[in-house]
Amino acid sequence: MAEYEPKIIAFVCNWCTYAGADLTGTSRIHYAPNVRVVRLPCTGRIDFMLILQAFGQGADGVIVSGCHPGDCHYTAGNFHARRRWMLFRRLLDFVGVDMRRVTFSWVSAAEGAKWAELVNSVVADVRKLGPYEEFPQRLGGPGQKPIEVA
Amino acid sequence: MELLRDKAKSLLKSGAVQVVIGYAAGSATDRFRPHFARSADEADRLVFGDGCRQNLAVYLLKPEVRAMGKAAVVGGPTTLRTLLQYAVENQVSDGSAVALALEDGRVEELTSFAAVEEYLAQRPHGLSEEDRAELEQHAGRSREDRWAYWSGELARCIRCYACRAACPLCYCEQCITENNQPQWVPVASDAFGNLEWNVVRAMHLAGRCVNCGSCAAACPQNIRIDLLNQVLAQEAMTQFGAEAGYSVRKEYALSVFKPDDKETFIR
C-alpha cells in the first residue's frame, strides 16, 4: 500500500461492543476498514498479554472495549477489567510504551454510531502517530504475512 | 546476634519449630547466604547484618524446606509482609510458621498472623521517600526518554529468571513462560520477549508485591526491575487503597472492585 494504513486490533466483549458493532453494520454506518476485531465473551476475559501481543504482531493501535459500568452481562467483568487496565496502563506508560496507541472505551450494544466514531478517531490518531516501529516485534512466531488478493 | 541465636536455639529445643531459616556468613565479609538451622550448632552459625537483604520467606514454600517441618523465618518487615501475603494466597496457614522479626538488633518472635499484623501496623507503610523520589524522577522524564531507557535496560535481560527464583511471590509451579499452549512469551531472549517477560512479571505481582527488592538484587545484569513493581504498588495504593501484606483479610486489588473506581482514561 502506498500510503501508510494503520493496523488496528480490537478486543471486544460479545454482549456490548461486538453487538454494538453489529448495530453499526445494520445501520450501514461506514468506518475505516483498518480494524480487526477479536471477539471475547467479556472484557474480564481480556488478558493484558493480548494487548502486548497485538503490538508484537505489528499493530499500530489497539482498541479495548466492552459494556459500560453496570451493564456487564456478567455483572462485574468490566469492573475487574477496568482495574487491570488501570495498572497495566500505568506500567506501560512508565516504561515508555506509547499509550496514545491504546484506546479503552465503553461501547454498548446500542451505540453503533459510537463504535464507528471510535474506530475512525483511533485510525486518524494512529495515522498521525505513524507506524509503531519502535515496538519490538515477535519473531519466529506462527504469525503469517497477509495473503495478497489474487 | 546472640539474641537471635538464643531465640533460634530455644525454638529448636522446645520443638516449636524444626528449622530456622536465617542467614549465615557467605564467601566474603559482606556476603551472606541463606542458612537452615536445625540444631543448636547450626543455630550458632546464624548471623545478621546489613547485607542480609534477601527475602528468606521464599524458602517457606519450597518442598524441601516444608519437608523439614515447621519453620521460623528471620527477616524484616518485607519478610513479614510476605508471610501475610502467603496467608492471603492460601500458601501458609496460621500458626504453621514463626517469624523472627529483626529490628535494631532486637528479635521479636511472632507466632500468629495476628501478631504479624499488629507488628506491621506499627511500622511505616508505603514506599520509602527515596523509592518515591526515584519513581518520580523516572516518571518525570519524557516518554521517549523512558522508552529509550527501558528498552535499553530490558535489552540486557538474559532471561535467566533469577528474579523469578528470588521472588517469594513467584511460586507458580508452572510459570506462564513455561506454557507453550499458546507460547505466551517467546523463549528466546529478544526485545519483544524481554519486554513481555518483564511486563508480565510486574503485572502478576501487581497488588501482591511486598517490595522486598529481592528481584533486583538477584538480577545478574543489575536491571532495576524492582521499579516496575514499585510503580504498580504505588498505583494500586493511590487508585484502590490496596497494599499487599499488611493484613490476612486484605483482598487482592485485582479480584475486587468498586463500582466507582476511577475511569477517566476510558472513552
Added chain:
Amino acid sequence: MPRIGVFICHCGENIGATVDCAAVAQAAGRLPGVVHAVDYKYMCSDPGQSLIKEAIREKRLTGVVVGACSPRMHEPTFRRACAEAGLNPFLCEMANLREHCSWVHEKGEVTTQKAIDLVRMLVEKVKRNRPLTPIRVPITKRALVLGGGIAGIQAALDIANAGHKVVLVERDPSIGGHMAQLSETFPTLDCSQCILTPRMVEVAQHPNITLYTYSELESLDGFIGNFRATIRKKARSVDESLCTGCGACIQKCAQKKIPSEFNAGLGRRTAIYVPFPQAVPNKPVIDRARCTYYKSGRCKLCEKACPTKAIRFDQEDELVTIDVGAVVVATGYDVKPTSFFPEYGYGEYKDVITGLQFERLASASGPTLGEIRRPSDNEVPKKIVFIACAGSRDPAKGIHYCSKICCMYTAKHAMLYSHKVHDGQAYVFYMDIRAGGKMYEEFVRRAVEEDHVRYVRGRVSRIYQKDGKLIVKGVDTLLNSRPVEVEADLVVLATAMTAQPDAEELAQKLKVSYDGDKFLNEAHPKLRPVEMNTAGIFVAGACQAPKDIPETVAQASGAASKVAGMFSRDELSREPVVAVVNRQPPPVWSTCVGCFLCETACAYQAIEREEIRGRDGSLIRTIAKVNESVCQGCGTCVALCRSKSIDLQGYTNEQVYAELLAL
C-alpha cells in the same frame, strides 16, 4: 491434521456486492489446514446448509468456518447444521463478513482483504476448537421460598399450583408479613386483610406446600438444581400438633403489656401470643425473652390453662435439612423508626408516628378498632400532618433512593383520615408526587379534589411540641417559599423503606449480591428482573427494592414461573462455555497453585476448593475447581490466573492467541 471447510456467503448482495466472495474463498482455500472452500449466494438457506453438510461428510471436515453475517445472528443455525452432519457443533465458527465488513466499508480490495483476514482468524481459531458437550445438571423439583409475606405467599402458591413441592419459611410466628398489617390498599381502598387472609389459608392447606413458621434459614449450600438448605425451627414452646388454638393460655398470661409488633408498637400483647387473630398457623408461641417463667423460673399459668397439655417449656430449636432445586428470596423490608429523625423529635413525641403505625390506627383490627386516635391521649386529632420523604431521598441521612410507595399511601392515609374524621383537616408536606401506575394519579387527585387534603410543597424543617400540639415548621415553595407553620395534633412520617436489618447476612448466606442500601440485586436490571446472579436463586418483593403490592405480586409470580419453567425439565442443559481448571496426572495434579485469588473475582461463586488426597487420605494440596453448573463463562478468572491454569472453553487461550497470531 486439521481438515477445515470454509463457506463464504454472499448474503445476496449484502456481502457479495462489496466483498469479492470468490476471492475470499480462494484465499481461504490456500490457508494451511483448509481442505475445502466455497462461496455461495445464501449459505443459511436449505441448499446452502446442505453444501456444508455434504462437505462435512464427503471431505471428513474437522472444523467449519462460515464467513457470513454476525454469529449473533446465525451461529445457532450453522452449528445445528454441523451437528446434523455429525460434526460436533462447537467445531463451527463464524467470520462476520456482513455487519463487521461489507455493511460498514466501501467496495474494494481493502474490504476484501479485511474479509480474508477475518476468515483466516477464525480458521486459525477453529483448528484449536475442541468438541464440547452441553452441560447437564439434574434438578431437585422442590422450591424453597424465604419469607411469608405477600411476595412469598404468591410465589409459593404459584409454584405449588404448577404441581411442584414448596417449602415456605417464615421467621415470624405467622405468615402474612407487612401486608397483613395494612388497613386499606391504594388505589382501590379494598381491605388488605380481606384480600390477603384467604391466600394465607390457602398456603396452610395446600398439599404441595410445607410451611415452616417461626423458622429461619440457617445455611444454603449447593448450586442450581441441587441446593441443600438447613432451616432452624425456633422453639415455639408449644406443641403444634396438640395445640388447638383455643387461646386459653393467652387469656391467662401474666405478661400483658408487651408492645405488639403486629400493631407497630401501638397495641399490647402477652408473652404467649398469636400475633393477630387471623394468623396462620393460629397457634401461639412463647416469647421467651418476655415470659415470666423463663425470666424467673415461676409462673406456668399457660401450662395450667392449656386443655390439651400442649405447652413445652423445654422445647429446643430444631434443624431441618431439605434438598431443593430453586430458591425464591422474598424476605421483605423494614421501615425507619421515628427515632431516626432528630429534627422531628428523636422519636420522643408520642404523637409523631410512622406510616405503618397509622395503618394500624386506621385498621379495623387495630388497637383503636379503626378510629383515628392519637397515641398520647387517645383523642381524635383534628389537624393531622403527613410528611412524605421522611428519610427517603435524604443523602445526608444516608438514604438516596425514593421509597416509591409513600406518595400513594400518604394520599391514602390522608383520604382515610378525611373519611373518618369529618371535621378534621389533613395536610401533606411533599417534595414531588410520584403517582405512576394504573389509577394512581387519579387516586391522588381524589385526595385533593374530593377530600380537600391540603398538599404543601416543601420539606418540614422541624417539629416541636408545645401545649399538647405539635408545631410543624415547613415551607411552601409554590408560594414564594413562604414559611408555613401548622399546629398539628398528630404527625405521620412516611418513613423510608429500608432493607431488612439482616439483609446483608442473608445475602452472604445465599451468596447473592446486594447494593449499597443492602437491597438484593437482580441479575439484570431490565431483562432478568427476578433472577439473581447466582443461578437457581430468584427474588421477589421489597427485599430487592421498594415496591408496592401489585408490583410485588407480579414479581413473585414472575419468579414462580421461572421456577416452574426450570422444574418443567428433568435436567438443565447449558452451553459448555465455562471455565475449567486443568488437571494433570500425578504428581502434578494441576498447575493450579491454589492461591484462590480467582475466588473473589468470580461473580457467581463458581470457584470451589478441591482437596487432592493421596491413597491414604492425606491432603496433598488444595486446588481450584470450577463448578460448571454455576459458571457463566465470563472468563474473568482466566485472565486473572497467573499460571494460566484456568481456561475458558470456547475461548481458550490457545484459540484466542491463534486468532491474534493470524493477523
Added chain:
Amino acid sequence: MSAPVKHADGTAGLAEAVAAATGESVFNCYQCGKCTAGCPLAEEMDLAPNQVLRLLQLGQPGMDEEVLGSLSIWLCLTCEQCSTRCPQEVDIPKITDWLRQESQRRGVANKKAKAILAFHKSFLDTIRRGGRLHEVGLITTFKLRTWRLFQDVLVAPKLLARGKLSILPHRIEGHAGVKRIFERCEAEPANPAHKGDQA
C-alpha cells in the same frame, strides 16, 4: 455530577464560580425547601435560601445579578440551621459568604444592607488597629458610618454603669502582625474570584 453551567453567551455563570471558589455545587439542591422552612429570618428575606439556589441553578440573564443584589445574602445569620438539616448537604452559609464577597467585589451590594456592611467593616477596623475588638470603638465607628447616632444610646450607659465598657482600646503586642495579616488577606487573591476583597 453537575455540569458547569454557562450562559447563552458562553460566559461562566455564577453557579460555576461558586463551585470553583467554595467547592459547593448549587445543582445538588433539589428545592425541597427545608432550608427555608428552618431559616430564622426567611420571613424577612427578599429571596428565600432555596430561591437563591434556584436562581443560581437556572442562571438565566439577570438572575445572577438578582442574587448578588439581594438583601437575603446579607441577612443570613450563618446560624447553619439550613446546612445542618439539608438532605443534600449543601453548605448554604459557605455559598452565602462567598456571594457576599462577590457582591462587594462587584459593588452591587443591596442598599438596605448598608448598616449590616457598615457594622462588619467597623468591626474589622477595630481589630485591624488593635488585634482585638474594642466595643466602644466599634460602636463609634459604626455610628459614624451609618449616621445612626442615637442607636443604642440607651444601652451604652447601662454597660458603662455595670463596668462593661472600657473607653480605651486594648492593643495586643502582635498588633503589627495582625495588621500584616489583614494586608495580605486583602491583597493577594485566594482565587481570581476573590480579587479585590475589601473589608
Added chain:
Amino acid sequence: MRFGFFPGCSQEGSSREYQESLREVASRLGIELAEIPDWNCCGATAAHTLNHRLALALPARTLALAEQAGLDEVVVPCSACYNRLAGTRHELLHDEALRQQITDIIEMNWHGATRILNVLEWLNRVAGELPGHVSAPFGHRVACYYGCYLTRPKALAACRRIEDPIEMDELVRAVGAEPIRWAYKVECCGAGLSVSRTESVARLSERIVSDAVERGAEAIVVACPMCHTNLDLRRDAILAAAPPGGRSRLASIPVLYISQVIGLAMGVSPRPLGLHRHHVPVRLSAAPPSVAPVAPGEGEE
C-alpha cells in the same frame, strides 16, 4: 488540671461576668486556666462575611500561639469564637494547600496539635469534681439555651444530639437545677445582626424568651456571650417586639451563664460571679421547684 484559655473580646468588655464567673468556678475546682499569650480576635461574623481568608487567618494566628505555648487543649467559652477556632482548625486540617496558604499569611507554623473545647465539653470533662463542691443546689427550673454554635456545624460534632442537645441540661441537673424541655434550645437568637438590625433580632430573641417563660422556666441558662447580650441586654427591644399584653411576663426572667449557675450552686456570692452586671436583675425566688428537694436558691442580688 490545667487548660488553655481563650476568653474572646467580649469577655474583656461587655460580657466580662462570663469570664469572671468561669475563672471563679475553675479556681474553686482547682483548675488552672492558662490564657493564650497575646491572642487576637477570631474575626467573628464580620470576617467570614467579608473575607474568607481573613476568617481563617485570624483564628489561625491564635491557634498557632496556643500551639507555641504548648497548650494541648484550649477552652473557648464564647460559642461564636469556638465556632471560628474549631471550624478553622477543622478546615485547615482537611485541606493541606489551604493550611500552607494560611500559615504563610500568619508567618507562623501550625500543625493542629491543640484541641479546642467549648465550655460544655470542658465543664462536662470536669463535672466529676462538681458534686463535692455543691453547697447550695440551684433549685430552679431553667431553660438551657444552646444557640447555634454549640451544636453546629455537624462536622465539629461537639454535641451528641444535634437537634436536642443535653450536655448543658446534664450540667445544671448536676448542680440541683431542673432543666425544662422546650423548643428553642438550638434556634438562633440573631446575634450576628444584633447591632445592625436590632428589630429582626429582637423578634427572634422574643420567641426564645417567650417559650422559656411559657414553659415555666425561672431562668434561662446560656453558654455564649452573644446569646447573653441578646437575651439580657436587649430585653427592652424584646419586650417591644412582644405582642402587647404579653410583655410583663417576659420582663423579669433572668439570663445566667452556665458558669454563674454552677458558681451559685457552689455557694459563691453573686458579686464575684458578676451577677450585678446583668441588665435583667437576677432575682430568683427562694421557693424550690416541686420536684427537686434542694436548698433554696442563692441567686438574689
